[in-house]
Every structure is written in structure tokens, then in C-alpha cells.
Amino acid sequence: MSKQFQFKLVLLGESAVGKSSLVLRFVKDQFDDYRESTIGAAFLTQTVTLEHNTSVKFEIWDTAGQERYKSLAPMYYRNANCAVVVYDITQPASLEKARTWIRELQRQADPSIVIALCGNKGDLEARRQVSQEEAKKYADEEGLMWGETSAKSGDGVSDIFMAIAKKLPLTAPPPRAGASRNTPGRPAVDLNKQAAGDSNDPCAC
Amino acid sequence: EDAQKSEKLIREKSIRTNRRNKFVDCLGAQDVNITELRKLAWAGIPEDFRPMAWQLLLGYLPLPTPLRTSTLARKRQEYLSLVEVAFARDREGLDQQIWHQIEIDVPRTRPGVRLWMHASTQRSLERILYVWAIRHPASGYVQGINDLATPFFQVFLSAYIDINPEDFDTGLLPKHVLDAIEADSFWCLSRLLDGIQDNYIFAQPGIQRSIRRMTELVARIDPALSSHLEAQNVEFMQFAFRWMNCLLMREISVQNTIRMWDTYLVEGPDAFSQFHLYVCSAFLVKWSDKLRTMDFQGIIMFLQSLPTQGWGDHEIEMLLSEAFVLNSIWHNAQSHFNGK
Numbered sequence A: 001m002s003k004q005f006q007f008k009l010v011l012l013g014e015s016a017v018g019k020s021s022l023v024l025r026f027v028k029d030q031f032d033d034y035r036e037s038t039i040g041a042a043f044l045t046q047t048v049t050l051e052h053n054t055s056v057k058f059e060i061w062d063t064a065g066q067e068r069y070k071s072l073a074p075m076y077y078r079n080a081n082c083a084v085v086v087y088d089i090t091q092p093a094s095l096e097k098a099r100t101w102i103r104e105l106q107r108q109a110d111p112s113i114v115i116a117l118c119g120n121k122g123d124l125e126a127r128r129q130v131s132q133e134e135a136k137k138y139a140d141e142e143g144l145m146w147g148e149t150s151a152k153s154g155d156g157v158s159d160i161f162m163a164i165a166k167k168l169p170l171t172a173p174p175p176r177a178g179a180s181r182n183t184p185g186r187p188a189v190d191l192n193k194q195a196a197g198d199s200n201d202p203c204a205c
Numbered sequence B: 001e002d003a004q005k006s007e008k009l010i011r012e013k014s015i016r017t018n019r020r021n022k023f024v025d026c027l028g029a030q031d032v033n034i035t036e037l038r039k040l041a042w043a044g045i046p047e048d049f050r051p052m053a054w055q056l057l058l059g060y061l062p063l064p065t066p067l068r069t070s071t072l073a074r075k076r077q078e079y080l081s082l083v084e085v086a087f088a089r090d091r092e093g094l095d096q097q098i099w100h101q102i103e104i105d106v107p108r109t110r111p112g113v114r115l116w117m118h119a120s121t122q123r124s125l126e127r128i129l130y131v132w133a134i135r136h137p138a139s140g141y142v143q144g145i146n147d148l149a150t151p152f153f154q155v156f157l158s159a160y161i162d163i164n165p166e167d168f169d170t171g172l173l174p175k176h177v178l179d180a181i182e183a184d185s186f187w188c189l190s191r192l193l194d195g196i197q198d199n200y201i202f203a204q205p206g207i208q209r210s211i212r213r214m215t216e217l218v219a220r221i222d223p224a225l226s227s228h229l230e231a232q233n234v235e236f237m238q239f240a241f242r243w244m245n246c247l248l249m250r251e252i253s254v255q256n257t258i259r260m261w262d263t264y265l266v267e268g269p270d271a272f273s274q275f276h277l278y279v280c281s282a283f284l285v286k287w288s289d290k291l292r293t294m295d296f297q298g299i300i301m302f303l304q305s306l307p308t309q310g311w312g313d314h315e316i317e318m319l320l321s322e323a324f325v326l327n328s329i330w331h332n333a334q335s336h337f338n339g340k
Helices: A019-028 A067-077 A092-108 A122-127 A132-142 A157-167 B002-028 B034-041 B047-057 B065-086 B096-108 B119-135 B145-158 B175-194 B205-221 B223-231 B236-245 B254-267 B274-286 B296-304 B313-337
Strands: A003-013 A041-050 A054-063 A082-088 A114-120 A145-148
Touching (some): A003 A092, A019 A114, A041 A157, A041 B236, A041 B296, A067 A092, A082 A092, A082 A157, A092 A114, A092 A132, A114 A157, A132 A145, A145 A157, B002 B034, B047 B254, B065 B175, B119 B145, B145 B254, B205 B236, B205 B274, B236 B274, B236 B296
Parallel strands (some): A003 A082, A114 A145
16 A cells, blocks of 8 residues: 655755756756746645655645745744755855754744755856855754755766655644654755665665 | 728728827927827827927926937937946956846847847847946846836837837947947836835835735725635745746737837826736736636636737736736725825
């Protein structure tokens, strides 16, 4: 028998780091060089299939990045089960912004929220200004998942969502139950490295 | 039946000609009668009269003909000086935060439309947005303001060329013409934004207020829809924020927007907040039957990509009429309720 779980996912991050492009790649496997800026937030869904006939449906709120829209964000992360906080590997300031979002999530969001830090624009390696080590170290310290993606080439995109799907508690539907599940010492998962014991899964890159 | 059809066409043509003649009389006067212009423009302005009519309605162009040349020359020169001062030093002299945001938004303003992909148009838009932003520090540049600049630019450009402005490369214009279009767009955008500045300041109270009022209004004019949305946990903020922030420009075509602004400009500086919320309410209620059969996900997805692609003047005019009726019935009632 197949089981389907639904989770709310919110995307946060500075303007123009590629949040909408990341979702567009994940949901429709498309990419546009120029897309209109997101105003307020956009809603999309996508379902991924895990082993044992289990599937996870993500209800995604892709938020606007500009500082002025910041006061809207709580409405979108309030009930979120997971968050993808995006930065641009060519813009160090965008990692700073990501840290601010993560601090806010840690303070204000549901304590059980699964947070992934995502370095986008991996295709612009020549212009890289944020090292993998730096971002990974920070993610480890905060107990976040971490990975790099390129919405343009598609690299790493499904992996990060797949890894989140695996990390979500698939034991307790409805997924919003149990607001006090706090896992402070949760180990970081390196999405760019093969996780031990996961070797039979082609998606864990 | 054919006879009926052709009779209808003839009648419509004669109405159009009649309207054109009225515009010719009105705009050709030594001293334009603004009341008369408003009356005419509410129902839409013919394309070739629009650049002038918009500038008159916005109070940018003086009503008496003899004052116009000198006023325009002064305003255009003033804008040039503002640009000169703002960009006097090199890039490092710019407000970095504002410039950064404008720089990333300009290339993604109306992507795919040739006019807006040309470097020359993009440089103009950058200057318009940057100069406006540094003159309005309480809001600065906010995403969506870039959208609002585009109808002005396209309409004013249309006065100088014979082809569709959206296909035109502004790099082909003589410098003084491009400067004039840019300056006129800047001043007219400024006037529009004067009426909705609290949409863009910290916490965006203007938008919050409009959405609150829209929620109350829809509850009264379409209780079934209102309770369905509530039952599905749909919050107006989730879809109407963009409707207010970009004045429905992401929901309808630029041609639709331009027609809509003919009427908004007649309604006065408050129209882009007050009248607009009635337009948004009428716009939502239009889809009521469909929305009431949908769940949360269906509703949100439908509302963020509405089937308005085929909309022409007729649909916009229906919407404006509905909004007008709502406005006349509810405006005083709402003011009373809000203790205004």
C-alpha cells in the first residue's frame, strides 16, 4: 500500500539568489535566464517518491527576497515543516542574509522545522566567493542540512529536496502534529557527499 | 442577420468617430476643460491622444496651451539635473543597497518584451527608478515599482514612433527625444506614486489596509465566496498582496493596464489605492463560481495565474463599471465603519 505525506516547505533568502528558479527547476524542470521578481510569495507543489511506496508532497511557498517584504515572511514559515534557505555562491552578502533567516527560523518557526542551507548558482564556479568549507562549517555548527545547487544546469536540485523528504518524520501523519519535537543535537547532513549506509540510493549524490 | 451585423459595425464606428471628435475638440482647446476631459477619458482614451491626455490628467502638463512648452522644457531640464547629481560620482557614489536592487530587477522587468530587453531602455529605467528612490528615502526602491514605470514609458514613447512600442529599440531615438520620454515618465510615475507611497514604506501599511478593506468588502458583496475562502484557510494576503503592490499588472496585460489607468487617472490621485481596492474586489468576485468549487491549493494556484490572456478593453471596462458601482454603494459605508 502506498502512503503519501504532505509537508509545507518555505523558501527564504536574499533577492535574486535564485529561489524561484530553484523551485521552477524542481517542479517543472525548466529554467529561464530572466524571470520577473516574485512579489509577496508564489505557491507551487511537487511530489517526490521515496522507497517503500512512500511519497512526499511538498506544498511550497516561494517568498519574495527584498528586505521590504520581510514582514510577510512569518505568514509563510509559521506552519512550515521545512525551509530551504538559499544563498548565491558568488555573493558573500547573501550568505550573511541566509544566516539572518536561519536565526529567525530558529527563534520563531516551529522547533521541529527541518532547515536546509542551499548554495545556488553552482554553475558560476569561476565567480565563486563563498567556499564550500565555510558554508558547510556553518551548517554543521547549526545542525542544518547543506548542499549546493545550480538551478540553471539542474545539478543538485532534486537531491536537496529528496534529502529533505527523507529527513522529515514520516511516522506521524498528519505531519503538522507534535509541535514540540525538538532535536537540538541533530547532525548535519552533507548533501554533496555520499551518506554512509545510503549507498543504494542514486539520489543521495 | 448580416444586415444587423453591419448595422452594428456602422453604429460602433460612428460612436468611435464621435468620441474622437470630442477628444479633438477638448484637447485642441486653448485652455483644456479638465472636467470635460475627465468625462471623456473615463470611458477610455484613443491611443494617439493618450500621451497628452495622461499628462494633463496628472497635472504634469498645464491646461492652458501657452504654458506647455516652457513647463515641459523646465521639468525635463530639472530631471536631467537630478540624474546628473545622482550619478555625478562613479558607481561607488551610489546608494549601494538601492542600486543593487535596481540593477538586479531592471533586466527582469517584462522579460521577453523586446523594448525592455534593449540596453538603452534598461539604462533609462535604471535612472528613473534610482532618482525616484533616492528622493523618497522612506520607501526607497521597492520591487513592483519597476512594473509601474513601464506603462508610462510605453505610452509616452508611442507619441514619437509609428510601430508597436514593445518592438522598438529606444537606442534608435535621438538623445533629446529619449531624454524627454524618460523625464516625462519619471514625473508622471512620481505623481502616481505620491498617491500610494504608504504601499512601499516599512511594513507596507497601505497594502495592509487595502487588503483588510477588501476582505471586509468581499464578505459583504459575496458572503458565499468569503466563507469558502475562510473554510479553505485562504488568506487574502496570500494572493491580493501582489494585486495591490503591482496594481494588478502581474494579473493582466500592459494593454489592459493602460486602459485601466485611463479611468484611474480620471478618478484622481487616490484611485490607485481607493478605487483600486474596489477593482480588486470586483476582479476576485468575477471568479467566484470557479473558486467555490476549489480547495486551498486549487484556489491559490488559480489566483496566481488567472486566465486573463484574452482580455481586451471590453473585459476591463466591465471590471471598471463593476468597481464604480461598488465604490458608489460602499465607499461611504466603509468610511463610516472605519471611523474615518
